[in-house]
Amino acid sequence: MSTESIAWPSTPVESRSFVDRLHEWIATVDHKRLGILYMIYALVFLMIAGIEATVIRIQLIRPHNDFVSPQVFNRLFTMHGTTMIFFVIMPFLFGFANYLMPLMIGARDMAFPRLNAFSFWMTAFGGLLLYFSVVGANGLYGAGNAPDVGWFAYAPLTSRTFSIGHSTDFWTLALLVSGVGSIGTAVNIIATVLCLRCPGMTLAKMPLFAWLNLVMAGLVILCVSPLTAAQMMLVIDRYLGGHFFDTQAGGSAVIWMHFFWVFGHPEVYVLVLPAFAFASEIIPVFSRKPIFGYPVMVGATVAIGFISMSVWAHHMFTVGMSSAANNFFVISTMAIAVPTGIKIFNWLATMWGGKIEFKTPMLFCIAFLFQFLVAGLTGIMQGAAPFDWHLGNSYFVVAHFHYVIVGGILFCFFGAFYYWFPKMSGKMYSETLGKLHFWLFLIGFHLTFDFMHIPGLLGMPRRIYTYEPGRGWDTWNLIVTIGVFFQAAGILVFLGNLIWSYFRGKVAGNDPWDAWTLEWSTNSPPPVYNFASIPEVKSRRPLWDLKHPDDPDWEYE
Amino acid sequence: MNAISTTLRPAELEWELPERGRVAMFALIAAEAAIFSIFVVAYLFYIGKSLSGPLPAEVLSPPFLYTICLLSSSLTIHFAAKRIRSANVRSFGAWWLLTIILGAIFLYGTASEWHRLIYEDGLTITTNLFGTTYYSLVGLHGFHVIVGLLGLTTVMVFTLFGTVKQEHAERIDVLSLYWHFVDAVWIVVFTVVYIIGR
């Protein structure tokens, strides 16, 4: 018995009016279009939050600078953090999961297409709500007022007394609304992975991408919900006169910290697991070897998912918890390094002895490996409570988590953009511009975030809008700011590459990387129905089996 | 152009995956449970921390009757789902209606308790920490009861118009899962608010 899934030649579509096409995009429930909407949305907010970061760094380029006022500085770092986490990386990862998941597991769409569209528009509405604060926060009084309570919005700063006007309301409602969208997408991803896999694709034969995104979605369910609950409490406090975080009425400021970090730490893994997913697809293809230790990778992923739920209070060592609590959270934080280390070894072992092709996606993934290792090491440093008492709330912390989020996560996202761009657009990106982007961004990243550790160690606190000269911070801050311009240049090259390649790039073909997962078996870009007939698979690398019928994978798995 | 062509043994073609509605409902229940657990933790954390009265021991009494109503509605919805699977639509409608009535009685119980607390005992959400946590937790549960009742009523309306058939058993199962969850949460809320909290 045999079945065939044939990629059909793309038929020319008659051109429609702009309004018709716009309507198609806005009313779409197609997972590929929603995925692209997520990504464009995230790219727009990446620009905005990037500009905010640049302004922050210009303000800090030399002591006693007055490029922006202290009030504006507070708004800038609040908006930068909130935007980057909730409206850049989250939409990026949901966009990729949306676009690729059905293609990788041989399905025609997500499990709930309309829920999918609803979730996207909720997320989009959340971002608009956050930025509407700039004009709307003071309502009729005219001048706007963006949130300025920091991205973790500690109580009691967020209470009516200390946060006058509506800026904090916009912040909390934006996160509440986008949280609903995130939970909806997570439910959808779980249902898709568990219920829509093509025949033959058992859980043990899914691409690692599917596994990592499954665990990511599980974490979203378990960690975004507490944040949503905490935001509800904040709304109750601010609007209904509740006392959850009202220290005047016996409420606790520390419980907000717990609620926030119960979300905040697993959130890091929500962001990094998709990055791991990209690395786990890209590294094998460009090393020309199957992934090393698939079952161990799956096990390590699930272990990370569980352990990451029990480490949150390592963000709170400086609050003064009991020593039993400190010990527990130090040990659990150290424990999570183990499965993460296993993953790094597996990626290295995949590359070991492989025929490595240093294409742009692979370059980004290799840089990710080393930078994520360094980020993990500084993480372990701060995971030790006594050391954290020294480093807490300093620029060392800022350098560390940017090493994770930029050096780890963003690098992988760039790699993923280049790797799947030919599939999504049908065009090949420019390798020269891609490499230029890589080197500019790599240099900028290291100038900024390597040197940011040092003023942190020298005692420079985070979130200060300026500083005194002669404390040994001046030169370091100058270098850090110079690095930002390299990164900005890199991002501009990246955007230019995407746009230029989309219109002028060479036709990519269906399988430009000689890859092994199902998305490369259909057209580029894929038709609405994805697969002419649903494929059947027998191993983790169905396209390898197809291309090498004499030596298929399923004989060994 | 690539094409996938693999030969499979017939035994491997039997391909069963879980039903997507059920999986999604379990995922949603997990998310809801996480939200409730944060509110429960806040309630437990703030027990005895109110700076002024009224205190739970003075004003709360366990609503046993209404609790029995809500918990037995889990049983009636179970019977209803069983009837629709065996295509007995009339009997399904009867059990379903009974479920709605029991849920509504429970909701009336919450409403009358709130009325008494507000107008006789002077406890509102702004009074003290007990008021804040009590109205939030019980209100959050009440909100879920309302959403559940809206879902149940929608199905009831369709039943009365004769559109609900045996083939909808799977969807009705999914809805009843949600209702069971709402009931299970009440057991936790009841324990926390009316037993531990007093």
Ligand SMILES: [Cu+2]
């Ligand atoms: Cu953490």
